[in-house]
Amino acid sequence: xxxxxxxxxxxxxxxEVTIANWLKNDGxxxxxxxxxxxxxxxxxxxxLTAPQAGILKIAKQKGETVPIGAVICExxxxxxxxxxxxxxxxxxxxAPSPSKSSNGQSKxxxxxxxxxxxxxxxxxEVTISTWLKKEGDFVTLxxxxxxxxxxxxxxxLxxxxxxxxxxxxQEKTTLPIGGLICKIEIAEGAPAKAPAASPAVxxxxxxxxxxxxYAAGYPSPAAAKILDEKSIxxxxxxxxxxxxxxxxxxxxxxxxxTGKPSETKPVQTAPxxxxxGVRNVRREKxxxxxxxxxxxxxxxxNETAMLTTFxxxxxxxxxxxxxxxxxxxxxxxxxxxxxxxxxxxxxxEALKEFPAVNxxxxxxxxxYHDYCDISIAVSTPxxxxxxxxxxxxxxxxxxxxxxxxxxxxxxxxxxxxIEEMTGGTFSITNGGxxxxxxxxxxxxxxxxxxxxxHNIVERPVVRNGEVVVRxxxxxxxxxxxxxxxxxxxVSFLVRVxxxxxxxxxxxxxx
Amino acid sequence: xxxxxxxxxxxxxGYVAAIRCAQLGFKTAIVExxxxxxxxxxxxxxxxxxxxxxxxxxxxxxxxxxxEHGIELSGLKVNFGQMxxxxxxxxxxxxxxxxxxxxxxxxxxxxxxxxxxDKNTIKITGKDGKEKTITSDYVIIATGSKPTPLPFAPxxxxxxxxxxxxxxxxxxxxxxxxxxxxxxxxxxGSVFARIGSKVSxxxxxxxxxxxxxxTLGKELQKSTKKLGxxxxxxxxxxxxxxxxxxxxxxxxxxxxxxxxxxGDYCLVSIGRRPYSDGLxxxxxxxxxxxxxxxxxxHLKTNVDNIYAIGxxxxxxxxxxxxxxxxxxxxxxxxxxxxxxxxxxxxxxxYTWPEVASVGYTEExxxxxxxxxxxxxxxxxxxGRARASMDTDGLVKIxxxxxxxxxxxVHIIGARAADMIAAGVTAMEFRASAEDVARMSHAHPxxxxxxxxxxxAATANRSIHS
Numbered sequence: 001x002x003x004x005x006x007x008x009x010x011x012x013x014x015x016e017v018t019i020a021n022w023l024k025n026d027g028x029x030x031x032x033x034x035x036x037x038x039x040x041x042x043x044x045x046x047x048l049t050a051p052q053a054g055i056l057k058i059a060k061q062k063g064e065t066v067p068i069g070a071v072i073c074e075x076x077x078x079x080x081x082x083x084x085x086x087x088x089x090x091x092x093x094x095a096p097s098p099s100k101s102s103n104g105q106s107k108x109x110x111x112x113x114x115x116x117x118x119x120x121x122x123x124x125e126v127t128i129s130t131w132l133k134k135e136g137d138f139v140t141l142x143x144x145x146x147x148x149x150x151x152x153x154x155x156x157l158x159x160x161x162x163x164x165x166x167x168x169x170q171e172k173t174t175l176p177i178g179g180l181i182c183k184i185e186i187a188e189g190a191p192a193k194a195p196a197a198s199p200a201v202x203x204x205x206x207x208x209x210x211x212x213x214y215a216a217g218y219p220s221p222a223a224a225k226i227l228d229e230k231s232i233x234x235x236x237x238x239x240x241x242x243x244x245x246x247x248x249x250x251x252x253x254x255x256x257x258t259g260k261p262s263e264t265k266p267v268q269t270a271p272x273x274x275x276x277g278v279r280n281v282r283r284e285k286x287x288x289x290x291x292x293x294x295x296x297x298x299x300x301x302n303e304t305a306m307l308t309t310f311x312x313x314x315x316x317x318x319x320x321x322x323x324x325x326x327x328x329x330x331x332x333x334x335x336x337x338x339x340x341x342x343x344x345x346x347x348x349e350a351l352k353e354f355p356a357v358n359x360x361x362x363x364x365x366x367x368y369h370d371y372c373d374i375s376i377a378v379s380t381p382x383x384x385x386x387x388x389x390x391x392x393x394x395x396x397x398x399x400x401x402x403x404x405x406x407x408x409x410x411x412x413x414x415x416x417x418i419e420e421m422t423g424g425t426f427s428i429t430n431g432g433x434x435x436x437x438x439x440x441x442x443x444x445x446x447x448x449x450x451x452x453x454h455n456i457v458e459r460p461v462v463r464n465g466e467v468v469v470r471x472x473x474x475x476x477x478x479x480x481x482x483x484x485x486x487x488x489x490v491s492f493l494v495r496v497x498x499x500x501x502x503x504x505x506x507x508x509x510x
Numbered sequence: 511x512x513x514x515x516x517x518x519x520x521x522x523x524g525y526v527a528a529i530r531c532a533q534l535g536f537k538t539a540i541v542e543x544x545x546x547x548x549x550x551x552x553x554x555x556x557x558x559x560x561x562x563x564x565x566x567x568x569x570x571x572x573x574x575x576x577x578e579h580g581i582e583l584s585g586l587k588v589n590f591g592q593m594x595x596x597x598x599x600x601x602x603x604x605x606x607x608x609x610x611x612x613x614x615x616x617x618x619x620x621x622x623x624x625x626x627x628d629k630n631t632i633k634i635t636g637k638d639g640k641e642k643t644i645t646s647d648y649v650i651i652a653t654g655s656k657p658t659p660l661p662f663a664p665x666x667x668x669x670x671x672x673x674x675x676x677x678x679x680x681x682x683x684x685x686x687x688x689x690x691x692x693x694x695x696x697x698x699g700s701v702f703a704r705i706g707s708k709v710s711x712x713x714x715x716x717x718x719x720x721x722x723x724x725t726l727g728k729e730l731q732k733s734t735k736k737l738g739x740x741x742x743x744x745x746x747x748x749x750x751x752x753x754x755x756x757x758x759x760x761x762x763x764x765x766x767x768x769x770x771x772x773g774d775y776c777l778v779s780i781g782r783r784p785y786s787d788g789l790x791x792x793x794x795x796x797x798x799x800x801x802x803x804x805x806x807x808h809l810k811t812n813v814d815n816i817y818a819i820g821x822x823x824x825x826x827x828x829x830x831x832x833x834x835x836x837x838x839x840x841x842x843x844x845x846x847x848x849x850x851x852x853x854x855x856x857x858x859x860y861t862w863p864e865v866a867s868v869g870y871t872e873e874x875x876x877x878x879x880x881x882x883x884x885x886x887x888x889x890x891x892x893g894r895a896r897a898s899m900d901t902d903g904l905v906k907i908x909x910x911x912x913x914x915x916x917x918x919v920h921i922i923g924a925r926a927a928d929m930i931a932a933g934v935t936a937m938e939f940r941a942s943a944e945d946v947a948r949m950s951h952a953h954p955x956x957x958x959x960x961x962x963x964x965x966a967a968t969a970n971r972s973i974h975s
Binding site for chain 1: 846847848849851910915939940945
């Protein structure tokens with residue numbers, strides 16, 4: 001029996017995933033529960049296992065974005081292994097004549113909803129000025145299908161998928177950012193581009209031009225070199241050449257898979273000279289994670305009234321305390337005593353006093369949280385992830401440290417679950433680890449505030465009328481002025497500062 | 511360091527490596543022992559032999575096919591001195607071309623014997639005995655190869671000669687004995703057979719050009735027999751002596767039957783040995799393996815900054831193989847990741863008809879237990895070949911029985927050397943026989959034989975046979 005494998009439901013609010021990598025090739029024999037593909041949502045990467053043993057027939061290629069529930073492959077069990085290769089072809093035999101247009105397309109089931117993209121700061125709505133394609137037309141990916149105008153400019157709207165256009169918003173309709181413009185019934189192969197009929201089968205020779213040819217995935221000489229330089233295995237690149245061969249263009253456009261650093265490793269053995277003056281430009285497709293980061297960061301800028309307040313913290317008391325007790329702490333709890341626990345603790349105390357900083361706006365309501373779920377920004381090879389320390393206000397210093405270590409480690413390994421990254425009522429980001437002196441962090445929505453830590457630098461400061469040298473950290477808090485007033489934000493940061501400069505206050509609650 | 515890269519040896523491997531290094535921005539030097547650049551290939555190998563092959567083929571045609579074409583000549587004779595002189599001119603213009611390329615790419619040329627002082631220092635000893643040293647981050651050994659003598663009969667360079675001397679003979683031999691029916695023996699044997707020498711080829715194995723597909727050796731034997739060449743296959747040479755005027759060769763076949771040949775010259779072309787004499791490899795701790803400089807897949811020796819390419823390392827001793835390796839090392843040094851598919855380095859014999867081959871031979875496929883199919887097409891069925899009277903030869907395509915993928919392309923016939931590039935292209939892209947059969951080939955051309963052989967391999971349906 002052939003079993004269809006569908007994209008499983010992977011988490012609330014996730015509607016689509018991108019196929020990051022096929023670990024098995026079309027036609028491979030797979031075992032039950034064997035990992036066959038890596039899927040990537042905007043929040044996490046996860047693995048897809050085979051529900052039964054059999055022969056894999058891939059329906060969606062690497063890089064395609066597919067909705068939850070869509071069929072991405074079929075597994076034909078081995079009892080039916082006798083099926084001839086002709087039947088196992090991934091695509092049905094194309095219609096012999098291109099004139100039968102409808103037969104040239106194969107619907108792949110998915111529907112792409114196209115929404116108004118964020119087009120710029122302060123633009124909240126756009127008007128559909130002209131449809132360049134008609135209802136029911138076949139559109140191809142990136143083809144311009146409509147002209148849209150905002151109060152500032154007119155721009156072109158490219159199709160986000162190939163398929164049949166279903167118009168939702170008629171011309172002259174005004175839509176908010178995010179409003180539904182049209183749907184595209186995802187289908188493959190434009191009518192006019194229906195592949196030609198396979199050549200004379202009469203000879204009894206195997207058709208060598210089929211898409212599952214023995215040469216599928218075989219790189220051209222130039223492609224092989226390029227892929228090797230990018231450290232991309234040929235199995236990770238869908239070949240667009242005859243019989244699935246990997247062309248130079250495929251290799252040029254291929255991007256490294258997730259999980260590993262995506263940058264190509266430049267020069268390993270090169271002597272340090274650069275008179276060659278290479279001026280290459282590389283283009284890589286954005287990962288879902290990067291797209292989400294980009295979209296959300298711009299949205300925050302657009303949709304909140306964000307500003308930043310600064311202060312400086314004399315870190316000497318914390319550093320003294322830490323150097324005094326760090327060995328004992330480590331001995332007792334098995335984790336190092338870092339600055340993160342002090343900051344988290346101080347922030348939780350301050351949040352209790354200024355609940356708006358711990359709140360958020362939902363529609364027309366203000367939401368206050370009686371708990372402190374602190375999001376910690378962790379830089380990973382794939383990009384920024386923000387795991388959450390739950391009920392941080394109840395945790396001991398040691399518990400906070402071990403939780404930070406656990407989450408950061410999982411983050412770096414790309415193993416964080418979506419659960420571990422959702423929620424969060426306040427964020428901490430530490431640009432200091434990279435040497436940042438001062439920055440204005442961006443709020444992590446729907447939260448209303450984020451605190452930025454920076455590097456600790458010895459600076460001359462005045463204490464009791466005398467200039468002394470102290471380890472100083474500048475701190476910054478960006479906040480949404482819609483919910484947090486200036487008085488609250490500044491007082492909050494001052495409270496954090498006071499507690500860090502005199503940690504005893506945290507115990508006493510003063 | 512004075513240089514990023516120093517190449518020792520300026521043959522096709524070495525000079526190409528140097529140019530590619532310079533293109534990639536390395537400060538590059540090249541060291542050459544002889545007065546002229548270009549190594550064996552340009553000075554005493556590929557280029558001069560082709561010059562003589564072309565000259566003698568013209569003579570042969572003038573004497574044998576012109577009449578049929580309707581061109582009548584009288585008093586046709588060879589001016590051997592002029593042939594050798596023209597060959598020298600061809601060599602000189604090629605060598606000058608390399609010197610120009612070195613200049614154009616700002617590559618420093620150091621004349622003298624290069625030898626390692628340590629892994630970054632090369633001592634260069636000039637002809638006049640003067641020494642200098644240069645330093646370099648990386649060194650590429652490209653010192654090539656030398657003809658191998660028979661163990662019991664060293665080259666006297668007068669009567670018992672190698673390919674090098676054969677290109678500088680003062681007279682046309684009456685009877686040239688050739689030991690070794692490989693590429694060099696067959697090419698140079700043809701040169702002298704065409705201008706009147708009696709040529710006897712003694713080969714240890716049972717086939718000419720024994721590393722190539724067996725069909726090619728048989729066809730080549732048929733064609734060259736027409737030139738008057740005699741063949742003693744399966745004969746082991748037991749003695750070779752010269753009295754200064756005459757050489758005497760004795761050999762025996764497998765049954766022990768003795769053969770004695772007397773001639774005025776004996777060309778010993780039983781192979782070439784990797785050459786690294788005087789390079790001072792012991793100074794850097796490189797130990798030869800069967801005379802070769804051992805290298806890894808990236809052509810790096812056991813010393814981190816020293817690479818080696820061409821005839822001095824494993825693999826076929828071919829100029830174009832050395833060139834690919836030169837490019838590969840240069841790009842490796844620049845952090846790129848180039849590839850060489852050694853299976854797809856074509857082999858060519860510039861006899862007439864020419865012989866060219868790429869991929870697996872039928873013998874290899876048999877030995878590997880591969881299930882394959884064969885498509886052949888004879889030149890004599892080609893319109894183009896009839897027009898030019900070059901009807902000797904055939905194209906043989908070997909393809910995978912189940913996938914139809916081309917596994918080997920073997921050609922003997924006019925212009926095979928140029929045609930084989932199409933076979934390399936097809937195989938680099940892993941084309942099937944039917945793929946090639948479905949590509950338009952211009953008519954009338956010799957390449958149609960390739961298309962027809964592919965049709966034959968696809969389903970035995972060549973059109974013109």
